Amino acid sequence: MIVPGQFYSRTKSVNTQGREPPSDTSTLHYRHGQWPRAATVEDFRRNLAAVQARIDAACRRAGRPSASVRLLPVSKTVDEARIRLSYQAGCRFLGENKVQEAQRKWEAMADLTDLRWSVIGHLQTNKAGLVARFAAEFQALDSLRVAEALERRLQAEGRSLDVFVQVNTSGENSKYGLPPDQAGAFLRALPAFPALRVRGLMTLAVMSAEAPRVRRCFRLLRELRDRLRQDAPAGIGLDELSMGMSGDYEIAIEEGATVVRVGQAIYGARSTPDNFYWPAPS
Numbered sequence: 001m002i003v004p005g006q007f008y009s010r011t012k013s014v015n016t017q018g019r020e021p022p023s024d025t026s027t028l029h030y031r032h033g034q035w036p037r038a039a040t041v042e043d044f045r046r047n048l049a050a051v052q053a054r055i056d057a058a059c060r061r062a063g064r065p066s067a068s069v070r071l072l073p074v075s076k077t078v079d080e081a082r083i084r085l086s087y088q089a090g091c092r093f094l095g096e097n098k099v100q101e102a103q104r105k106w107e108a109m110a111d112l113t114d115l116r117w118s119v120i121g122h123l124q125t126n127k128a129g130l131v132a133r134f135a136a137e138f139q140a141l142d143s144l145r146v147a148e149a150l151e152r153r154l155q156a157e158g159r160s161l162d163v164f165v166q167v168n169t170s171g172e173n174s175k176y177g178l179p180p181d182q183a184g185a186f187l188r189a190l191p192a193f194p195a196l197r198v199r200g201l202m203t204l205a206v207m208s209a210e211a212p213r214v215r216r217c218f219r220l221l222r223e224l225r226d227r228l229r230q231d232a233p234a235g236i237g238l239d240e241l242s243m244g245m246s247g248d249y250e251i252a253i254e255e256g257a258t259v260v261r262v263g264q265a266i267y268g269a270r271s272t273p274d275n276f277y278w279p280a281p282s
């Protein structure tokens with residue numbers, strides 16, 4: 001059991017002097033059911049532009065260039081027709097939580113040869129072969145068994161894969177990911193898997209309308225990354241921080257996110273409850 005407060009208190013706090021105050025009261029927008037469904041290319045253009053404008057504003061607040069943040073649209077539960085509309089609006093790299101759903105879509109849209117797929121959800125070892133076949137990126141690596149399975153299947157395919165190590169920063173038993181204090185040992189084991197190109201860390205913040213609690217998760221990930229980077233093994237890259245979703249990506253950017261995974265603010269509200277993707281809090 002992780003106690004985020006304890007873990008966090010051992011680390012330095014960020015220097016935000018000379019910057020605009022953080023947006024804790026204004027930008028946390030848990031608006032489930034309030035994201036309108038995008039049904040035309042125009043809808044997608046508008047939603048993408050609106051999200052990008054918020055990303056740009058958050059970057060300005062944090063004194064960071066806009067180009068330092070990649071928007072990864074998350075298309076889970078969205079059908080092929082609407083994904084094709086989002087493609088027409090410019091989406092070329094899509095996140096999917098469930099491997100089989102991602103694989104089905106990859107096959108169905110193989111004609112879109114420059115469309116790439118990022119698997120962002122928990123993976124069971126018996127599905128590693130699927131990821132190895134089609135994914136360009138895997139963001140939820142949190143076990144050596146999965147690393148081994150991926151490595152074997154990637155070698156067989158003659159491919160390599162960009163990966164993020166998922167860390168549980170909320171301390172909730174319900175979330176996947178390594179406890180922060182195990183991440184260092186985990187990273188030291190990863191050079192044994194040369195087909196995995198480690199890019200950085202990924203996390204899901206606590207599901208809370210209290211912005212400071214959400215921010216603490218993101219800050220913990222960045223500070224963990226900063227410490228781990230000091231003696232990361234050769235070949236293990238830790239430049240990327242994948243954190244932030246529709247309800248909290250602006251806070252994540254203020255805390256250093258380089259990838260934000262945004263679904264509902266682009267495609268519209270999902271009817272599938274979040275506990276379909278990660279177990280409900282116990």
Ligand SMILES: *Cc1c(COP(=O)(O)O)cnc(C)c1O
Nearest residue numbers: 074097120245246261262263264
């Ligand atoms: C669904 C999902 C997201 C995006 O969530 P939205 O609320 O749709 O923005 C981000 N990360 C992961 C791991 C997801 O499964």
